[in-house]
Amino acid sequence: AQSVTQLDSQVPVFEEAPVELRCNYSSSVSVYLFWYVQYPNQGLQLLLKYLSGSTLVKGINGFEAEFNKSQTSFHLRKPSVHISDTAEYFCAVSANLGGSEKLVFGKGTKLTVNP
Amino acid sequence: NAGVTQTPKFQVLKTGQSMTLQCAQDMNHEYMSWYRQDPGMGLRLIHYSVGAGITDQGEVPNGYNVSRSTTEDFPLRLLSAAPSQTSVYFCASSYRRLPNEQFFGPGTRLTVL
Numbered sequence: 088a089q090s091v092t093q094l095d096s097q098v099p100v101f102e103e104a105p106v107e108l109r110c111n112y113s114s115s116v117s118v119y120l121f122w123y124v125q126y127p128n129q130g131l132q133l134l135l136k137y138l139s140g141s142t143l144v145k146g147i148n149g150f151e152a153e154f155n156k157s158q159t160s161f162h163l164r165k166p167s168v169h170i171s172d173t174a175e176y177f178c179a180v181s182a183n184l185g186g187s188e189k190l191v192f193g194k195g196t197k198l199t200v201n202p
Numbered sequence: 203n204a205g206v207t208q209t210p211k212f213q214v215l216k217t218g219q220s221m222t223l224q225c226a227q228d229m230n231h232e233y234m235s236w237y238r239q240d241p242g243m244g245l246r247l248i249h250y251s252v253g254a255g256i257t258d259q260g261e262v263p264n265g266y267n268v269s270r271s272t273t274e275d276f277p278l279r280l281l282s283a284a285p286s287q288t289s290v291y292f293c294a295s296s297y298r299r300l301p302n303e304q305f306f307g308p309g310t311r312l313t314v315l
Contacts, residue, residue, distance in 0.1 A: 138301050177245065
């Protein structure tokens with residue numbers, strides 16, 4: 088079965104600083120990877136996804152993530168964050184496991200952007 | 203398209219009461235699921251369905267029942283609420299094929315006293 092580890096539960100940064108949110112996964116088969124964002128008191132929305140092809144994936148709001156198969160990682164980055172990026176971010180993985188459609192989530196990383 | 207809708211947004215129950223959380227989607231998705239979100243625990247899968255008439259248990263199914271009589275609706279029932287079920291509940295839907303990109307509803311915040 089696949090699993091996801093988000094290495095940091097909380098990440099505080101100052102406005103306009105760069106940020107990296109780390110995600111590692113484990114799976115015995117090829118995977119599809121996602122980052123979701125949850126703003127305060129809202130549901131989850133898709134930030135970006137890796138399905139195949141280029142390992143550098145660009146998403147909404149200036150975020151990008153790089154798929155690294157050898158390190159089984161899918162870290163999320165933004166070169167300059169804004170106050171409005173304060174949210175919780177979830178990494179998720181799905182895999183072809185004989186028909187299983189489940190999406191497995193990490194425990195989330197709370198990003199707090201301070202002025 | 204309304205996407206995935208959930209009702210109610212907030213609910214307070216007393217221990218032992220029953221209630222149904224409603225979820226509906228208008229995207230003709232085969233796959234629907236219920237998660238609960240608790241601080242520090244991420245999202246945990248309660249039950250899921252791959253189509254009308256087919257449901258299965260997820261990671262934390264105890265205390266919850268589901269049914270799927272139509273493609274659009276997937277209600278979650280709490281038969282006898284317990285304080286441990288205080289949580290935020292999210293419904294999600296997707297096509298029944300990989301990569302299984304899921305679309306989420308806005309959530310229901312449930313408090314059990």
